[in-house]
Amino acid sequence: MHIEMLQHFQQVVDAKSISKVANETHISQSALSQMIQKMEDSLGYKLLERSNRGVEPTEMGRIVLKYSNNIIKSFEKMQREMRDLEKRTHTIRINADKSLVNYSLPCALYKIKRRFPNNKYELYSSTTDDIVKEVRNDLCDMGVTNERPVAEDLEIRKIGREKVVLVASKSFGIPDAIEIEQLLQYDLIALADSRYIIGPLKAELKKSGFTENDLSILFEVDAVSAVKSSIHNHYGIAFLPYSAVKKELYTGDYKMVAIKNVELYHDIYIINKQQAFMSSASCETVDCFMEMGEDSFC
Structure with a gap:
């Protein structure tokens, strides 16, 4: 199964229409329908059904949808890391509580970027519970939260x-x-x-x-x-x-x-995997947060 199948499947579920996605992606409707059929044949289950509300996922389709988002995000992260290696740059994704993204963290990242100018930083908002899942599943490199979550498999430290x-x-x-x-x-x-x-x-x-x-x-x-x-x-x-x-x-x-x-x-906490499983750029970013402490935040 190709990653494009999961991407198109996700788009069809979101749009509730095969024809609409076909038009938006410049694929013929028959080709897109065949792609979905191949995906169903590969998995052995019917994934979509038509209703008066449009195309909707079956129970099996909802399971595929649940995991496809993480699979697609992991694939995109893999591509970013490969491009970074080719360009000798490092993209570091930080997911954080919304209030930190909007106010406290941009100042901290400005200071960190000045120290590591070759690193590219991406900052996205999320909930504390989702941040734990995203760090655990390598969908982001680290998280920053306003409260200490329970996650014994991750490193959680107060940074300010x-x-x-x-x-x-x-x-x-x-x-x-x-x-x-x-x-x-x-x-x-x-x-x-x-x-x-x-x-x-x-x-x-x-x-x-x-x-x-x-x-x-x-x-x-x-x-x-x-x-x-x-x-x-x-x-x-x-x-x-x-x-x-x-x-x-x-x-x-x-x-x-x-x-x-x-x-x-x-208190403000940083969440990451054990540093043995992190890139050197991510490790130096975490260490920089720890070193700056409360001075990280303007």
């Missing part, structure tokens, strides 16, 4: 920490400093899937006899940009990584609200 700050619009009606019990009086905009923020906050609430349920969380959103929009519109206040709001604090659009006797931080 970042301050978490409570921010509000500059004209929002809240003092510059409050007691932790006063926090319960204000509507909060929460960043979804932000255990790295909620964890330290829950610990501080517990010290004062409160729980997460005592907070007045107005709603959750899944992007820092959406939290910022809500702050701008005076919907409430929010806890965010300092790197995500330092520009707005500098320009005066936001103000930082101190909670008396409380400081919140979250």
Whole structure:
């Protein structure tokens, strides 16, 4: 079976149409249909069926689809490494939590690139759980996360920490400093899937006899940009990584609200395979992250 078969199969499932993919890829519809048929004959199962919603995968087809993405990504990574060897360059893919990709890591990579100018760096966002899978399956060279995952087969090390700050619009009606019990009086905009923020906050609430349920969380959103929009519109206040709001604090659009006797931080971790299974360029990048530590992040 050729890799092109898996690629076209994936495209057909996504488009729910053989004819549409045939037009987009400049292959005749009959040739593409024959390619799918050969794939089915090779595997011994029917993979696609027609319905009133278009072409859809069978149960066996869904299994093929589940593994085809990793197979295609591994094939593409192999091709990149071969091209890199030919050009004597090294492409290093780093998958990281979205907030780190958007704010903290570009500065770190700028510093690392200056040290290793012949390396090419690619930075993509992913979830912590997916990052573990992607490192394990060689779909990326390393991962950077806001929380420590459980993965005994991988090396996971702390490379720094970042301050978490409570921010509000500059004209929002809240003092510059409050007691932790006063926090319960204000509507909060929460960043979804932000255990790295909620964890330290829950610990501080517990010290004062409160729980997460005592907070007045107005709603959750899944992007820092959406939290910022809500702050701008005076919907409430929010806890965010300092790197995500330092520009707005500098320009005066936001103000930082101190909670008396409380400081919140979250740790940042790097995830990689044992260095014996990594390229020398990847190893030197990990070592550089470790050496720079908290100075990695601007």
